[in-house]
Ligand code: TYD
């Protein structure tokens with residue numbers, strides 16, 4: 001087709017899946033109603049920002065002979081963020097910070113900029129969302145900024161590219177990628193093709209000039225702008241900010257990291273002067289726990305290499321309807337159903353005509369099977385209407401035969417419980433040996449759910 005002609009392409013706003021026709025459900029991410037039509041000129045389709053170098057051809061080389069470069073990392077001065085990044089910002093890397101609007105992405109990145117500028121690194125904060133005055137007002141709440149921090153309110157990527165090439169900052173923040181556009185691409189800002197193209201341009205700058213780039217991406221449920229998932233595969237690191245925007249805690253989770261582990265989380269609290277680190281998440285997650293209420297159990301989980309104690313609450317009551325209601329917050333609903341079926345079958349508790357609500361407090365989401373035993377104990381406690389002591393913690397995976405299976409890093413979990421003043425910990429029998437080494441806490445090994453029930457009496 002002749003150059004300059006346009007084509008109509010349908011993109012999934014959630015994951016960027018491309019299709020020549022409209023579809024109700026995206027085959028890529030299984031979301032419904034996410035396809036939107038975008039008119040793009042043929043020349044846009046040739047790739048994202050990167051033109052292929054012609055001439056010289058890359059030859060295969062021997063892996064063991066590739067020279068090793070020491071990663072150049074810069075600490076952000078925010079310990080929780082450094083941990084999630086895998087030990088600071090890697091020079092020339094590209095990081096996507098996603099999350100719901102208003103969760104604190106701009107605030108966190110402004111704080112990072114402040115810390116780096118203070119240490120003498122040149123940073124450039126580019127905002128397409130707020131005016132200079134608005135940013136200044138926010139910055140004043142966070143603290144004082146050194147001369148190394150520059151601000152640019154711009155959405156045209158060609159201008160941004162020029163500025164970055166001229167100023168050569170060490171770090172650039174793009175807030176947000178959905179407001180940026182490139183004149184050459186005909187689609188509107190926030191559309192899948194614009195967002196991809198913009199990221200491609202920034203990627204070239206990051207790799208070419210060795211600038212570390214942070215991109216803010218809003219997660220949108222309505223699908224009016226392309227979500228950050230569209231770019232997950234392009235960037236080096238993907239971090240998501242989670243938490244209830246009406247509560248003060250925030251959890252920063254690594255979803256993808258080319259330079260570190262993705263299991264780490266950072267816990268923050270939104271305060272008057274910006275985000276504050278929460279050094280001891282367990283204490284935070286357990287604060288306000290009722291002392292002698294039935295249906296409440298402390299469970300030890302691991303987030304990456306860090307043990308965190310959470311409170312699991314269950315409310316089991318007789319159902320008024322034919323089909324009992326089950327609900328799970330902070331954990332997998334199907335898992336809760338399965339554990340209740342195991343309890344019913346293996347220990348003879350009549351749960352099938354009971355409503356059950358299970359909640360992990362503190363706004364954290366836990367997928368780890370090690371919380372199984374905690375969920376089971378919380379359900380038992382609520383069913384019997386008898387409190388489990390406030391100084392008892394538990395962990396272990398529960399299998400379909402009601403057996404309690406071993407989990408990794410048992411010793412770390414028990415040590416965390418001991419540190420927080422728990423005096424008893426119920427653990428899987430296979431983990432007992434390693435846990436007994438920890439002084440000051442009674443370790444009870446159980447082989448199955450029945451044994452755990454017997455222990456509670
Ligand atoms: P913001 O960083 O603007 O969110 P995002 O960039 O993810 O959209 O966060 C804004 C919210 O945080 C806003 O509702 C106000 C609140 N906030 C505080 O509570 N304290 C503060 O010091 C700051 C800067 C913001």
Ligand code: MG
Nearest residue numbers: 105106129175
């Ligand atoms: Mg913002």
